[in-house]
Amino acid sequence: MAENLPDQGGYFDANLQSLYESSIDQLIADLGYQITLNLPASEAECPNCGVGFDLRSDGIYNTSHPYPTSDARNQYFPAGATCPVCRGSHKLLTEDSVNYTALVKYTPNEWDMNATGIDKSEVVRLKTRIEALEEVKRADTMEVEGSLYKLISDPVKTGLQTRTYLKSYWQRIDG
């Protein structure tokens, strides 16, 4: 009975892992679409004016401006006027987004409508490299091919032995 069966785990050696990863990376590069993750806007102090006692603009142009006059955030205004960049709030919201290449599967068959109440025709599955994990979780929305989506389940790490890829499911929200 004691046959010399190969240890199944032994097949998953470093070469196979590396072959697997280069194949999936090549698939993503060849067949992937560019996706955009729209991250929450971040708030920064206005570079164009000083801060007043109430933490709003002090109404004085910042003469040691970090940006050149060609930059939209550098707009001279006379003292006492409202700063044209922050309109007096001394706060600037900066939109933030990041692009990845992902394998995109529309209407994924494995999506369980009964468990979620979401029809699979509204669902898209993305496969990216795992580096996207934190941004996938933080993203307010995701755009692919001109449509907007929201994340509808926790991203799943996939791969052979090493979790190198990330699978995530999104629902279309723009009609």
Ligand SMILES: [Zn+2]
């Ligand atoms: Zn300002």
